[in-house]
Amino acid sequence: MAGSVSAMARPLVLVVEDEAALATMLRYNLEKQGFRVEEAADGQEALTRLAERAPDLVLLDWMLPGVSGIEVCRQIRRRNATRDVPVIMVTARTEDQDAVRGLNTGADDYITKPFSMDTLLARMRALLRRANTVPVKGQLSFHDLTMDLASHRVQRNGRMLHLGPTEFRLLEFFMQHPRRVFAREELLDAVWGPDIHVEPRTVDVHIRRLRKAINGDGEVDVVRTVRAAGYALDTEMH
Amino acid sequence: MAGSVSAMARPLVLVVEDEAALATMLRYNLEKQGFRVEEAADGQEALTRLAERAPDLVLLDWMLPGVSGIEVCRQIRRRNATRDVPVIMVTARTEDQDAVRGLNTGADDYITKPFSMDTLLARMRALLRRANTVPVKGQLSFHDLTMDLASHRVQRNGRMLHLGPTEFRLLEFFMQHPRRVFAREELLDAVWGPDIHVEPRTVDVHIRRLRKAINGDGEVDVVRTVRAAGYALDTEMH
DNA sequence: TCGGACGGTCACAAAACTGAAACACAGGCG
């Protein structure tokens, strides 16, 4: 846990900053700490990004060309009623008054330029920990298969399936790349990991186990064997 | 909202500060803003006050005679995990490093002396507002389980259960995120606290104790083990 | 100060899973 972002997988941070140099520095440092970073150079772009995808935290410059930071903050509060996205306001040192107003406007914290990266990171962690709005991991589906990453559940036609850890990861990978054929080596690389070395035939065995687990009585086999090439998640037709 | 404290009636603030002058100044200003104030001059007294009555927010001096601020912070986190009391750490300016560590140790924010009252109030409001968004008090329920945070009671099918403190917090966390699978590390982070380091297997033992406590004779196990992944509050079917 | 409750570790038992090997089977080809 030391240094890197804790429980949450890789929190998405939206950096709204018009100074390119500062934005670049932030991206560099944040990514080094395990955050995913999205940038917006002005308020308008920030709102667009927000509409596309809700980040886990927003780093918002107070002074922005066009739509002001405070206005962006209001929009965030208004729109995202479902999830409370923490906002950190970034202000120039002299504007203590404004910063205070910013907080009362809806920001959760503020930090004055210049700031140390350590301080910023500590604030961010504190907010994320508190918000603890663990981003809902995805739901995957293919044909009549459904996989829920958060609850680690897989169903076919509503029927609950039981997969071992390896079969789960294997199917997860397949569902992320439906219909595509993967060689055994590719599967070993992606599912087992690049440093594990096991016999390629091991894949066959797990494919077999996966088939047994997901193909119920009278259901079509959704795992396709491509001779001399590999396997794919696919139905026979199509 | 202008000027006075927002929704919450009159939030109770525990001021832990050994400098009498500063403490008095804080009390005066905070009460003027509509807070109720309780004082503690050292760590020991702080713990006593905390045991008596849980405040809505703690203002905690880093340097204290006797029990240190950081220790008090740990105690708060350990004891009052059910209600998440925001803590603001007050430090001397030079101790930025320590302050940062303090944050990751469990404080939610920190402020360096000397600070302006406006700034402090803004920070406090931000924390209180956030704390309030997640209704800490209230009832949680899942399946045939019911948990009442206020009275600290848990029932299953109307039958009263007896849980130890850790089991209670564990179940509370699970009930706040039903069906979701958590790795042992995640549980340690969320239930034990981010800075406690114990063996991951400790989670197993408490899961076991939790199961024993809540699974009565002939009742389904609502704690699901997901091999190689973690645990979830869930029924076998769903 | 004593006794009980509680928390963290450990050791061992029980389950579940894994990888490899062995053999069966299918299709293409000379």
Next chain:
DNA sequence: CGCCTGTGTTTCAGTTTTGTGACCGTCCGA
């Protein structure tokens, strides 16, 4: 048809992961 290649299937022993009971400090209230 017999051979060769590639895949399906079964089996099994070893390994990993989890369940469980026991133990031993520590803390706290009686």
